[in-house]
Amino acid sequence: MSKISIPLGPQHPGLKEPINFGLVLEGEQIDKATVNLGYNHRGVEKAAEERTYIQDIYLIERVCGICSHSHVTCYITCVEEIAKAEIPERAKAIRVLVGELERIHSHLLWLGIAAYEIGFDTLFMYVWRDREHVLDCLELVGGNRVHYSINTLGGVRRDITPEIKAELLKRIDILEARTKYYTTLATEETTVLARTQNVGVLPKDLGIRLGACGPTARASGIARDVRKDEPYLIYDKLDFKLITADTCDVFGRVVVRVLETVESCRIIRQVLNYLPEGPISIKVPWKIPEGEAVNRYEAPRGEDIHYVKGNGTDKPERVKVRAPTLANYHAVPHMLEGGWLADVPLVIAAIDPCMSCSDRALVTDRAAARSAVWSWEEMRRNGIEFYKRRGVDFSKVTLK
């Protein structure tokens, strides 16, 4: 049979965000798939260099709408590390609380989208209706539904009063009961099983080699979670399970996410009962000293990495964001290959992609893997050689 190649995206009814997949089809089966990024580059990192650390909180929050708290917490931990500010325990607890509420909200949103891609709109409607509970919780804690803006330099902006605590506990009970119902529904309903089992398979060794992270990796049996591996904030004091699945397919990703939601409900209850007394923030000077910091954070979609470099002023020298979706993209062509065209939107949705999160300027160089650290001169020399091969000579250019 002759092969035909079709582009999928950047604008396509099956995709919610701009990304391009090149598919080579043999009949209805996918022979080869490639991924093309870069339709949603907004220059957030450059804009962050032009703004002060306080203004950057609200800019970084808008890197992604769903994991807004994850990005800010990761960024602000870097800034506080450079400023050597130790934030109060109560602030740490509130950050964890909002982080886990956000995980519930993100996973329920994903479950709804997955149900929609499957064609099971009943589940989609019910999940999103119950997601309103967690959005109300977030509005109660932070003030708004999506951008909670709870973080500030040196702590958090809003406190948890006893009334809020009582309301949160009430809502979490409802959410946990509903999530447990969805767990049985998603794992026993024939429609879901037929569409998800043995679809988008990512074997464990391939997942490790391609650097998959978050629920995508955990569904392939890779037990990796920053909350367990390198506990930040107060995660070392909390008791929760690391959820993995060994089916390596979309079904495993559904199971991992719904069970993680139940775990998040448990974490929230523990945090609310733990909540130590004390101030919620400390004063951090606006000028951050020279220094650099890298931090990891387990966002709902996976491992989020932020790098911040300070130069002694009130503006950062460099902010680098590595969103979890970027790590998971490399696995998508492998998941698609050998599968059916009709499963493509579901397989892509299964990594919970966020295009606006991940469109950063990323340069991969195989040589970089060989030498562990590249100095500035080495990078510059490499750049000059790269352009010389293309007929442009930059060696005469001097840097100021």
Next chain:
Amino acid sequence: MKKKIPGRALGEAVRQLFKKPATSAYPFEKAKLQPKFRGRIAFEQEKCIGCKMCVRVCPAKAIEIVLSADQPAAPAPVEGQAPAPAKKKFDCVIHLDRCVYCAQCVEVCPKKALASTDDFELAQLDRKALRRHYK
């Protein structure tokens, strides 16, 4: 392997038939807001001292503090004392189309001249109406 049950959501679907709708009849019914909601920023001129801290922290460059057109006259000089300067009056211009409603300006204001309100219905047909000049 779990057992497969067709029509697993059927019981739930039937139960929902006898429940109240989950949606609300907005705009006929007012949306419920939480007390910490961050809406349109309100400004109180009497309290403002013109320090422009709000302008410095605004991530969207949405707020301006300008001198009012009519300034109060200097207080009548008291004999034996140096003449006191007039207390300046400031206006606040907020660009609603740029504002991201983070309320960082409210937090940083030393005199509590700015406040978050519950007003969120801010869509306008005329673009000029998005520039609010508080006097």
